[in-house]
Amino acid sequence: MAFLEIKNLHVALEDGTEIVKGVDLAVDLNEKHAIMGPNGSGKSTLAYALMGHPAYEITEGQILLDGENIVEAGADERAQKGLFLAFQYPHAIPGVTVTSFLRSAINAIRKARAGKDDPIPVKEFRTEILAAMERLKVPRELASRYLNDGFSGGEKKRVEILQMALLQPKIAILDETDSGLDIDALRIVANGVNELVGAEMGALVITHYQRILNYVTPDKVHVFVGGRIVESGGPELAERLEAEGYDAWVPQGEEVAA
Amino acid sequence: MTQTETDVVKGIRSEYQYGFANSDEAENYFFKSGRGLSHELVEAIAEHKNEPDWMRKFRHRSLDYFLARPLPTWGGNVAEIDFDNIYYYIKPTEKQADRWEDLPADILDTWDKLGIPEAEKKYLAGVGAQYESEVVYHKLQADLEEKGVIFLDMDSALRDHEDIVKQYMGTIIPQNDNKFAALNSAVWSGGSFIYVPPGVKIELPLQAYFRINAENMGQFERTLIIVDEDAYVHYVEGCTAPIYSSDSLHSAVVEIVVKPRGRCRYTTIQNWSNNVFNLVTKRAVAYEDATMEWVDGNLGSKLTMKYPAIWLMGDRAHGEVLSIAFAGKGQHQDAGGKVVHAAPRTTSVITSKSISKNGGRAGYRGLLQVAKGAHGAKSKVVCDALILDDESRSDTYPYIQVDENDVDLGHEATVSKIGEEQLFYLMSRGLSEAEASAMIVSGFVEPITKELPLEYAVELNRLIQLQMEGSVG
Numbered sequence: 001m002a003f004l005e006i007k008n009l010h011v012a013l014e015d016g017t018e019i020v021k022g023v024d025l026a027v028d029l030n031e032k033h034a035i036m037g038p039n040g041s042g043k044s045t046l047a048y049a050l051m052g053h054p055a056y057e058i059t060e061g062q063i064l065l066d067g068e069n070i071v072e073a074g075a076d077e078r079a080q081k082g083l084f085l086a087f088q089y090p091h092a093i094p095g096v097t098v099t100s101f102l103r104s105a106i107n108a109i110r111k112a113r114a115g116k117d118d119p120i121p122v123k124e125f126r127t128e129i130l131a132a133m134e135r136l137k138v139p140r141e142l143a144s145r146y147l148n149d150g151f152s153g154g155e156k157k158r159v160e161i162l163q164m165a166l167l168q169p170k171i172a173i174l175d176e177t178d179s180g181l182d183i184d185a186l187r188i189v190a191n192g193v194n195e196l197v198g199a200e201m202g203a204l205v206i207t208h209y210q211r212i213l214n215y216v217t218p219d220k221v222h223v224f225v226g227g228r229i230v231e232s233g234g235p236e237l238a239e240r241l242e243a244e245g246y247d248a249w250v251p252q253g254e255e256v257a258a
Numbered sequence: 259m260t261q262t263e264t265d266v267v268k269g270i271r272s273e274y275q276y277g278f279a280n281s282d283e284a285e286n287y288f289f290k291s292g293r294g295l296s297h298e299l300v301e302a303i304a305e306h307k308n309e310p311d312w313m314r315k316f317r318h319r320s321l322d323y324f325l326a327r328p329l330p331t332w333g334g335n336v337a338e339i340d341f342d343n344i345y346y347y348i349k350p351t352e353k354q355a356d357r358w359e360d361l362p363a364d365i366l367d368t369w370d371k372l373g374i375p376e377a378e379k380k381y382l383a384g385v386g387a388q389y390e391s392e393v394v395y396h397k398l399q400a401d402l403e404e405k406g407v408i409f410l411d412m413d414s415a416l417r418d419h420e421d422i423v424k425q426y427m428g429t430i431i432p433q434n435d436n437k438f439a440a441l442n443s444a445v446w447s448g449g450s451f452i453y454v455p456p457g458v459k460i461e462l463p464l465q466a467y468f469r470i471n472a473e474n475m476g477q478f479e480r481t482l483i484i485v486d487e488d489a490y491v492h493y494v495e496g497c498t499a500p501i502y503s504s505d506s507l508h509s510a511v512v513e514i515v516v517k518p519r520g521r522c523r524y525t526t527i528q529n530w531s532n533n534v535f536n537l538v539t540k541r542a543v544a545y546e547d548a549t550m551e552w553v554d555g556n557l558g559s560k561l562t563m564k565y566p567a568i569w570l571m572g573d574r575a576h577g578e579v580l581s582i583a584f585a586g587k588g589q590h591q592d593a594g595g596k597v598v599h600a601a602p603r604t605t606s607v608i609t610s611k612s613i614s615k616n617g618g619r620a621g622y623r624g625l626l627q628v629a630k631g632a633h634g635a636k637s638k639v640v641c642d643a644l645i646l647d648d649e650s651r652s653d654t655y656p657y658i659q660v661d662e663n664d665v666d667l668g669h670e671a672t673v674s675k676i677g678e679e680q681l682f683y684l685m686s687r688g689l690s691e692a693e694a695s696a697m698i699v700s701g702f703v704e705p706i707t708k709e710l711p712l713e714y715a716v717e718l719n720r721l722i723q724l725q726m727e728g729s730v731g
Contacts, residue, residue, distance in 0.1 A: 051686050054678065079688040091683040095701025104697060105687040112688065146701070163687065 001067060002026035003202060004083075004171045009061035011042075011049040018059070019045040021227035027171055031202040032193075034213055034238060037224030038246045043206050044088060046224070047175040051085040052078050066170070080112035082170030086160040086177050092148040098159060099143045102129060102166055109167055132165045136192050154185040161192040172196070173204045178212035190215030210242040225249045274558075275724070276372065277531055279500030280364045280471055287390075289349040293474070294342045297321060300444055303347050307413055307447075310420060316433065320443030323434040330437065333592045333623070334561040339535055344476040344507055346445045348390040354411065356397050365389055372498065374467050381713055383462035384409045388479055389469050391447040402460060408453040409464055412480045415451030422453065426482055430513035431541050438537040442478045442511040449479030449510065454489040454520075463492040463525070463711065470499035470506050470534065481512040485520040485548075492523040494714065498558070501531045505560065508534055514542035514550065518572060521549040527714060529721055530558035532588055538564045546572030546601075553709060555582045556591050557721045565623060567596035570604035570632075577606040580706045582718070585618030585650070586725050594623040594655075599635040599665075608639045611703045615646035615725070621653030626660075626667070633664040643673045644702050646695070696726040 004027045011020035019042040027033050037043045049056040050063060052075035062069045065081050073081070093101065103125055110118045120128075133140065138158045148156050157177055164172050174193065178186055193216050197203050205216060213221075213235070221237040222229045223246070230249045231237065289306060291299055300321050304314040329336050355361050358375045369375060369387055378385045384398035386409070393411030402409070408419065416423050433443035450466045470477050485491055499506060508530060516522045522542065530536055536559040544550040552566035568577035579595030597606040612620035622641040643652035654671050676698055684694035700707070700719055707715040 051682075053682050074691070075682055075685040076688055076690050076694075079686055085686050087683065087686075091677075091680045093680060093684065093698060093701050095704030096697055101684075101687075101697070104693070105684075105689060108688040108690070108693060167687065 001064075002028035002031075003066055004028075004204075005062075005064040006050070007062040007064070009046075009049070009063065010059045011045055012057050012059045014055060014057065019056075019227055020049060022061070023227075023229055025222065025229065027202045027204050029170060029202045030197065030199055031220070032197055032205065032216060032218045033203070034205045034207060034216075034218040034221045035224045035229075036207055036210070036221060036238060036241055038250070039208060041225050042227040043224050044175055047085055047173050047206055050173060051075055051083060076108070077112075079167070079169075080109055084164055084167060084169030084172040086157075086164055086172065086174040088176040088179060090148045090156045090160055092146070092150075094146050094149045096147050097144050098147050099129065101147045102163065105163070106166060128166060132162055135195070136162050136165060137188050138162050153180040154182065157181055157185065157189055161189050165192065165196060169201060171202050171204065173206065175206045176208065177205070178207055178209065186212060187215060210238045213238045223249055226251065274501060274531055276498035276529065277501035278371065279502075280368060286362065286364070287348055287350050288352045289347070291345060291347040293345055295321070295344070295346055295445070299346055303445060303447065306347075306349070309416065312424065313416065316428065317444050320433040320440050321445075324437060324440035324444055327434075327437040327440060333563045334590045336535065336537065336561070336563075339505065339507060343474050343504070345472060345474055346476045346478070347447060348472055348475065349392050350389045350471075351392070351394050354393060354414070355395050358395060361394060365394060368469060368471065369395070369467075372467065372469070377465070377713070381462060381711070382465050383460055384464040386411055386450050386466040387469070388448045388466065388477070390472060390475055391477065393448045398464075405458050406455040407458060407460065408451065410451045412449040412451050412482065413447065415482070419451070419453075422484070423451065423482065426484065426513065426515060427480075428513075430515065430543055431511050431539050436539060438509045439511050439539045442480060442509050442539070445476070446478045446480035446511065448477075449481040450483070450493070451481070452483040452491060452493060454485045454491045456486040457488045458486075459490040460492070463494045465494045465496070468495060468497040468508075470508065470530075473500075473502040474504055474506060475499075476507040476509070479510045481510065483512075483514045483522060483524070485514070485516045485522045487517045488519045489517075490521045492525065492711075494525045494527070496527045496529065498529050499531045499534050502533050504533065506534045508536045508538070508559075510538045510540075512538070512540040516542060516544045516548040516550050518546040518548055521551075523551040523553065524566070525553040525555075525710065525714060527555045527718060527721070528558055528562065532558065532560050534559045536562040536564065538562075540564065540566040541569070542567065542577075543569045543571050544575040544577060547574050548572060549576045549578075551578040551580070552595065553580045553706065554593065554595070555706070555718055556593050557582075557584045557725060559591070560588065561590045561592070563592045565594045565596050565625070567598070568606065569598045569600060570606065571600050573601050574603045574605075575601060576604070579606075579608045579610075580709060581608070581610040581622070582703050582706050583610070583612040583620040583622070584722065584725055585612075585614045585620035587616040587618060589618045591618075591620040592623055593621070596625040597627070597637065598625075599628040599632040599637065602632055603634040604632060605635070606637045608637075608641075609705060610641040611644070611706060612641070612652055613644045613646065613699055613702065614650035614652050617649040619651040619653070621655065623653075623655040625657045627658075628660045628662050628665050628667075630661040632662050635662065636666040638668040639670070641671045642702070644699065645673065645675050692726060696723050699726060
């Protein structure tokens with residue numbers, strides 16, 4: 001059984017509109033999956049629903065994380081069990097420094113895993129954060145700035161990857177992490193993902209464009225249209241999408257945004 | 259501060275933790291007046307304290323002012339106060355102690371629970387501890403005494419330094435300034451007197467701690483601080499009380515004079531229980547090149563009406579008011595600040611952060627005034643409100659009155675709600691909903707907590723955590 005198994009997942013908005021219409025997907029440790037789809041296909045909704053956003057209701061199906069159904073769990077519990085979402089638009093938390101936030105998050109996860117308070121020793125935290133920032137080329141000064149407050153798009157995405165590195169999830173979902181990045185930033189983010197995926201982590205990369213897949217070679221590519229996975233294949237599928245666009249998968253009469 | 263945040267989170271408890279009371283104590287008080295307010299009571303207080311005649315007259319005249327003035331109809335609902343049901347004067351011990359162990363066991367126990375003796379050892383230059391109407395413990399570091407610093411309770415100051423007290427008392431806040439200042443002037447007892455001689459800079463804070471223990475107690479401390487030329491002091495006050503079903507009243511008057519190039523910082527962490535009316539008048543005057551700073555944290559009480567004021571009287575004097583108001587269930591924090599620019603090139607900053615939750619009401623009420631001739635005055639007012647749920651309320655009343663053309667004024671106000679998206683973002687990193695909300699609130703007040711010494715920043719954050727616990731889910 002894969003670490004993350006999604007079975008017949010249906011997700012609706014609060015007004016009842018169904019966005020995700022029956023998704024089956026399995027992502028294991030040491031695997032890189034890509035979900036590719038046009039705008040409005042529901043792929044960000046899928047990402048939010050997997051992480052437990054309260055505005056998206058799971059109306060049917062299961063999300064199994066390490067064999068356990070987490071459909072009823074809050075976002076905090078899901079994070080503690082090893083799920084991570086790199087946001088497309090990370091939120092600013094004014095007045096809370098990146099360092100202070102990271103320490104609290106690491107300690108919350110350590111506490112859940114140890115079943116008691118188990119704060120990371122100050123020295124160990126410092127060493128880890130500095131090493132990770134160095135590796136991911138996150139400028140030192142960001143550590144003492146307020147989380148995402150006034151950050152450029154590239155800085156936000158790098159700090160998302162920094163969080164992913166420090167929180168050590170089992171399955172990381174990256175929601176359009178490539179959008180708005182210049183080529184250097186994209187390379188750094190992609191390298192971060194490549195480094196972290198291994199025996200201890202798998203990744204699900206959600207994207208509109210094939211671009212990031214030039215740097216993160218997926219084991220599997222899934223085409224996501226109209227709230228469903230309509231085709232799955234190897235990396236060659238991404239290339240086909242790049243050449244042909246999504247038109248082949250979009251039902252007649254439906255509009256596809258560029 | 260971040261290093262101690264885990265400890266802060268660890269310390270979370272869902273209830274007001276200072277709500278304990280020494281129940282059998284009423285029997286042990288050295289002196290307790292009857293309930294209610296009268297000229298006889300005022301006479302008895304003056305008599306008991308063996309005060310000079312001018313003070314006795316000051317008290318009686320103040321009572322007349324109090325009785326003649328109507329209750330304010332703005333701010334909060336003060337009509338609920340039952341003035342006849344209040345004890346106006348309780349003297350818990352016969353003598354003031356300068357060693358904690360000399361206090362009666364039950365009173366010492368209270369201070370121990372509040373951590374005051376411990377704090378004194380660690381990071382304070384002097385401590386005054388007021389229990390009901392009297393300061394029962396007082397101590398100043400010996401080296402400061404040698405430098406001529408005076409730090410006494412107000413009653414002792416009236417005995418030992420009558421000339422200074424007489425010179426200043428009631429000059430910054432006239433006895434008829436407002437109804438509650440008049441009340442304080444009539445029945446005042448306790449409070450701090452500080453004199454810092456020219457050029458003396460007191461590095462560690464001086465702290466006064468105010469504790470109400472009895473039910474229906476009225477506490478009316480009176481504080482006077484004089485910072486002489488080129489001198490500096492940071493004075494901190496904290497306050498708590500037991501939880502009772504009927505109300506108590508705290509009505510203080512604080513007068514401060516900062517002479518040329520002097521600097522005074524006055525920090526309050528007010529954490530009264532939710533049955534205390536907290537109606538306080540605080541005002542400072544700052545002369546040439548002097549700096550006055552009020553850091554005012556209001557977390558407790560049923561109703562607080564308090565607007566620390568600064569009169570900038572000398573060229574280039576600078577004033578700052580940093581105000582935090584946190585109102586939970588059943589609380590109304592009508593906080594704010596006032597700055598009057600009465601001299602050229604004076605500058606001021608007012609920063610207000612108010613938070614309301616569980617039906618609480620928190621607000622900013624402020625006055626910024628620039629007198630004619632105060633040319634080149636600069637001021638910035640920023641008031642931000644954070645509302646945690648739909649039942650709660652925030653008000654902003656920024657009064658501005660400018661009679662001079664050559665000024666530079668800025669005013670910004672924001673109102674925000676804790677967003678579902680912010681919460682989700684933090685929770686997706688493993689923080690619980692309560693932890694995530696507390697983090698957002700701590701961040702919101704950070705511009706003020708970063709101004710505090712570490713111990714107080716930690717204390718304030720801890721109080722915010724306490725307020726947040728149980729507010730969600």
